Amino acid sequence: MPIGAVIEFTNITKKFGQVTAVNDLSFAVEPGRVTGFLGPNGAGKTTTLRMLLGLVAPTSGTATFGGLRYRDLPQPLNTVGAALEAASFHPGRTAAHHLGVYTTAAGLPRTRVAEVLHTVGLAEHATQRVGGYSLGMRQRLGLAYSLLGDPGVLVLDEPINGLDPEGIKWIRGFLSSMAAEGRTVLVSSHLLSEVQQSVDDVIIIAKGELVHSGPLSSLDTNIAPQVIVDSPNRDALVTALTEAGLAFTSGRTGLIVAVPDPGRVGHIAFTAGVELNVLHRQKAGLEDSFLALVEGGESL
Amino acid sequence: MNLILRPVAAEFSKILTTRMWWILALVLFGYIALIAGGLSALFGGLQNGSISPDAVNTGGGADLSTLGTLPPLIYSFAASVGYVFPVLLGALATTGEFRHQTLTPTFLATPKRGRVLGAKTIALFAMGAALGVVGLAASVGIGALVFSGFGIDPLLADGETWGLIGRTVLAMAIWAVIGVGLGVLVPSQVASIVIVLAFTQFIEPLLRFASTFTQITADIGKFLPGAASDALVGESFFTLASPGGALLTSWQGGLVLLAYGLLATVAGYFISWKRDVT
Numbered sequence: 001m002p003i004g005a006v007i008e009f010t011n012i013t014k015k016f017g018q019v020t021a022v023n024d025l026s027f028a029v030e031p032g033r034v035t036g037f038l039g040p041n042g043a044g045k046t047t048t049l050r051m052l053l054g055l056v057a058p059t060s061g062t063a064t065f066g067g068l069r070y071r072d073l074p075q076p077l078n079t080v081g082a083a084l085e086a087a088s089f090h091p092g093r094t095a096a097h098h099l100g101v102y103t104t105a106a107g108l109p110r111t112r113v114a115e116v117l118h119t120v121g122l123a124e125h126a127t128q129r130v131g132g133y134s135l136g137m138r139q140r141l142g143l144a145y146s147l148l149g150d151p152g153v154l155v156l157d158e159p160i161n162g163l164d165p166e167g168i169k170w171i172r173g174f175l176s177s178m179a180a181e182g183r184t185v186l187v188s189s190h191l192l193s194e195v196q197q198s199v200d201d202v203i204i205i206a207k208g209e210l211v212h213s214g215p216l217s218s219l220d221t222n223i224a225p226q227v228i229v230d231s232p233n234r235d236a237l238v239t240a241l242t243e244a245g246l247a248f249t250s251g252r253t254g255l256i257v258a259v260p261d262p263g264r265v266g267h268i269a270f271t272a273g274v275e276l277n278v279l280h281r282q283k284a285g286l287e288d289s290f291l292a293l294v295e296g297g298e299s300l
Numbered sequence: 301m302n303l304i305l306r307p308v309a310a311e312f313s314k315i316l317t318t319r320m321w322w323i324l325a326l327v328l329f330g331y332i333a334l335i336a337g338g339l340s341a342l343f344g345g346l347q348n349g350s351i352s353p354d355a356v357n358t359g360g361g362a363d364l365s366t367l368g369t370l371p372p373l374i375y376s377f378a379a380s381v382g383y384v385f386p387v388l389l390g391a392l393a394t395t396g397e398f399r400h401q402t403l404t405p406t407f408l409a410t411p412k413r414g415r416v417l418g419a420k421t422i423a424l425f426a427m428g429a430a431l432g433v434v435g436l437a438a439s440v441g442i443g444a445l446v447f448s449g450f451g452i453d454p455l456l457a458d459g460e461t462w463g464l465i466g467r468t469v470l471a472m473a474i475w476a477v478i479g480v481g482l483g484v485l486v487p488s489q490v491a492s493i494v495i496v497l498a499f500t501q502f503i504e505p506l507l508r509f510a511s512t513f514t515q516i517t518a519d520i521g522k523f524l525p526g527a528a529s530d531a532l533v534g535e536s537f538f539t540l541a542s543p544g545g546a547l548l549t550s551w552q553g554g555l556v557l558l559a560y561g562l563l564a565t566v567a568g569y570f571i572s573w574k575r576d577v578t
Contacts, residue, residue, distance in 0.1 A: 046578075047578070050577065050578065054407070054411050055404060055407060055408075055576065055577040055578075056576040056578060070411055071411035071412065073411070076408060076409070077408065082408055084404055085401070085404075088400070088401045088404045089400060089402065090314075090318055090396060090400045090402055091400070092318045092319055092320075094317070098317075100313060100317070101310050101313045101314050101317065101405075102405050102406070102408075104306060104309045104310040104313050105306055105309075105409040106306070106409045106410075107302055107306050
């Protein structure tokens with residue numbers, strides 16, 4: 001069983017001319033867990049991953065696998081499997097030939113081609129030209145490439161993009177099982193909801209800078225909860241809340257009051273003699289915390 | 301040893317798993333067969349009298365019967381006309397990596413980029429040689445057949461003919477290396493193809509012709525890649541058609557041609573190959 005290495009980014013920075021795409025990023029990705037690498041489009045995720053894989057030269061800083069840069073790995077495909085954008089294929093080559101080329105380059109056994117195509121569910125399309133593949137099939141082929149060397153580290157850039165619901169379900173289970181085997185799994189996405197069900201840790205960047213890192217649950221407490229309240233006589237409720245000096249906004253299911261304690265809102269209604277038919281606390285979703293972090297990053 | 305053998309094997313596999321190589325080989329064969337077959341029939345007919353010289357407009361130039369020995373001239377079409385095919389194969393092999401973004405999986409499998417470019421050069425050298433064999437199959441195969449039909453000795457027992465054949469294979473191999481170099485110098489596939497076609501079919505023939513007007517330009521013109529290639533092969537319709545043109549010796553021509561290929565490749569390595577793959 002391949003053992004995952006720790007991925008470590010140390011003060012990595014990339015400037016394209018005057019534009020700083022990635023600014024002084026430092027974080028570590030641990031084996032045995034699925035780590036979500038999140039941020040809006042243009043945040044610098046792909047550039048960061050490409051620096052990790054030696055495809056883009058960092059302006060400064062380093063990115064390593066167990067202390068080694070990608071280009072210094074003795075057998076890169078046996079150590080790290082990477083799937084970047086879904087378009088890295090010659091359209092006239094069949095899936096099996098595409099994988100065969102890189103199996104040859106890396107000196108891997110040819111039997112791996114059929115094995116990985118089977119793993120990603122493309123076995124019956126192995127001899128089809130990639131030009132005729134759907135986006136979902138290309139994603140799977142990219143994933144198949146990453147698995148050729150049975151690596152201990154997986155680096156996947158937006159692997160869920162373009163997958164159908166069945167494919168999404170499959171890849172979630174796949175990522176979890178890879179991590180459970182002790183591999184390091186780093187998955188980027190611009191949508192937290194896409195990976196929320198499968199990631200253990202999150203690293204969030206915005207505008208090329210780190211804005212949050214930690215277990216998924218650490219996103220939970222970042223935003224103050226709110227109280228949702230409604231009444232058959234909403235006008236009376238509005239008056240009562242206004243008199244009590246509470247800030248609120250109108251929502252679809254009632255008034256959203258910016259206080260954490262439903263008891264306080266209930267008490268105000270009770271003393272004003274307003275009947276309530278809705279009163280509960282709403283915790284902001286993880287997605288809301290994520291968006292708040294990302295937008296906060298943008299205002300930096 | 302595996303460090304270079306594996307990337308070379310992968311580069312062969314890249315070429316052989318797409319259709320371009322045999323399409324180019326097929327067109328090369330047909331093109332050369334047509335020219336070699338047609339001209340050997342024309343010259344053969346003139347030489348044995350079945351076509352009257354009066355029926356042919358020689359443009360007031362040299363008498364056709366003085367154009368040297370006919371068979372080597374016809375055989376040399378494999379390189380002097382066919383050289384554009386290995387250049388295209390080399391340029392497509394390189395620019396295709398940029399166009400289809402296959403540099404990403406390539407550099408992930410072999411992070412040492414210089415090794416990949418070296419492997420590509422070696423593989424394309426061999427593929428160019430193979431195209432040379434295809435071109436010769438057309439020029440020598442069809443040409444010799446037609447000459448025999450007209451009762452002219454195809455000179456296939458002549459050692460010099462086989463020397464020419466060997467040098468043609470070498471020239472075609474080097475032209476494919478030049479294609480790789482052009483592909484890294486100009487990674488845009490469309491631009492590369494336009495440059496290959498414009499330069500080989502129009503600009504260079506014109507320059508070579510113009511350079512024959514004075515001695516000084518002729519000394520420069522003989523270093524043009526097409527002229528160097530003709531010098532390496534040792535026979536060419538073009539050099540016979542422009543009697544004022546000077547030529548390098550065979551080995552000088554080969555070295556000049558190889559220098560073009562290697563210089564372009566090394567320059568291209570720094571210009572495009574080493575760059576960020578985004």
